[in-house]
Amino acid sequence: MAKYECSEHMHSFLKELPKCEHHVHLEGTLEPSLLFNLAKRNAITLPTHFPPSVEACNERYNRFTDLQDFLDHYYIGMSVLIKEADFYDLAMEYFTKAHSDGCLHSEVFFDPQGHVERGISIDTVVEGFDRACKEANTRFGTTNKLIMCLLRHLPASSGLQTINDAHKYYESGIIHGLGLDSSEKPFPPHLFTDCYQTLKTKFPQVGLTAHAGEEGDHTFVTNSLDLLNVTRIDHGVNSQHSDELMERLAANRTLLSLCPLSNVKLQVVKDVSELPIDKFFNNNVPFSINSDDPAYFGGYILDNYITVHTRFGFNGLQWKQIALNGINGSWCDEDRKTELRNLVDAVHTKYKDLI
Numbered sequence: 625m626a627k628y629e630c631s632e633h634m635h636s637f638l639k640e641l642p643k644c645e646h647h648v649h650l651e652g653t654l655e656p657s658l659l660f661n662l663a664k665r666n667a668i669t670l671p672t673h674f675p676p677s678v679e680a681c682n683e684r685y686n687r688f689t690d691l692q693d694f695l696d697h698y699y700i701g702m703s704v705l706i707k708e709a710d711f712y713d714l715a716m717e718y719f720t721k722a723h724s725d726g727c728l729h730s731e732v733f734f735d736p737q738g739h740v741e742r743g744i745s746i747d748t749v750v751e752g753f754d755r756a757c758k759e760a761n762t763r764f765g766t767t768n769k770l771i772m773c774l775l776r777h778l779p780a781s782s783g784l785q786t787i788n789d790a791h792k793y794y795e796s797g798i799i800h801g802l803g804l805d806s807s808e809k810p811f812p813p814h815l816f817t818d819c820y821q822t823l824k825t826k827f828p829q830v831g832l833t834a835h836a837g838e839e840g841d842h843t844f845v846t847n848s849l850d851l852l853n854v855t856r857i858d859h860g861v862n863s864q865h866s867d868e869l870m871e872r873l874a875a876n877r878t879l880l881s882l883c884p885l886s887n888v889k890l891q892v893v894k895d896v897s898e899l900p901i902d903k904f905f906n907n908n909v910p911f912s913i914n915s916d917d918p919a920y921f922g923g924y925i926l927d928n929y930i931t932v933h934t935r936f937g938f939n940g941l942q943w944k945q946i947a948l949n950g951i952n953g954s955w956c957d958e959d960r961k962t963e964l965r966n967l968v969d970a971v972h973t974k975y976k977d978l979i
């Protein structure tokens with residue numbers, strides 16, 4: 625289904641192009657090899673219906689029927705994460721891979737409720753992830769932000785409790801944002817209005833985002849904007865079905881964090897070429913390209929960029945614009961944004977023949 629070639633030269637350009645990732649769940653970066661190592665280290669027995677080996681995981685992960693089928697594996701997978709060092713090791717594996725893909729700034733999700741309900745304290749989770757964020761910055765010079773997600777299949781009261789438990793991490797800036805994930809269609813945005821409002825009132829600097837328009841229709845996107853006051857939308861592919869919404873996203877420069885390989889693996893589309901990526905680009909709807917749950921969907925950020933290239937054949941100038949839109953939509957400070965824009969300029973100049 626590849627329509628365009630990705631030459632070695634284009635591959636090098638896409639790898640070197642400074643990229644920002646805004647949509648990756650740290651628990652979704654749990655490679656089967658680490659999953660089984662941690663299960664052994666922590667003496668965890670996985671349920672008998674979970675794939676019993678790395679090979680069996682790779683085979684099963686290739687045929688998810690929908691979002692819920694994936695989530696059923698994802699929540700079992702994360703059950704091997706017990707100690708602070710487990711969360712650290714998981715995040716360090718991701719930051720190392722992202723850095724080797726040319727990703728210079730990552731805003732990463734995590735699901736504390738998925739751990740707290742198993743008896744793991746939120747402090748264990750956040751301390752491990754925060755230590756990895758700091759280590760990645762020291763080791764690679766990459767920047768990163770933690771975004772706490774609420775699980776939409778749990779009641780808003782549990783979300784409020786989680787926000788309360790995370791209070792000190794928002795206060796110190798260790799957690800920067802709030803997101804909303806898990807099963808979308810049965811749990812629309814209005815259920816979480818109070819959670820978003822409570823956090824925003826206490827911490828006006830917090831970044832707000834939500835998964836919307838992945839399996840839900842475009843009203844999930846509009847309602848996330850209107851009721852949750854988010855400034856970013858995770859996925860948002862179904863925004864394509866409302867011209868009014870498309871205009872609103874473009875006018876307000878609201879970033880969609882698209883996840884092309886995820887959409888194929890979760891049967892949102894059969895092939896990346898069916899995604900409205902050219903439509904978003906041509907209508908000035910800003911988007912970034914992300915990996916979502918790379919250990920489950922078979923590709924990290926660069927794999928997603930390359931697949932998009934083979935389907936849409938963007939030229940060097942268009943790729944530069946996509947990279948700049950990702951920087952503009954990031955939650956890092958202005959100095960870092962300027963630094964990243966200059967790096968994009970330099971790489972684009974180096975590959976100026978790709979225009």
Ligand SMILES: Nc1ncnc2[nH]cnc12
Pocket residue numbers: 649652691698805806807808835838886916917
């Ligand atoms: N793609 C996705 N959609 C909703 N919830 C998720 N949790 C992890 N990945 C997710």
Ligand SMILES: [Zn+2]
Pocket residue numbers: 647649805835858916
């Ligand atoms: Zn996601």
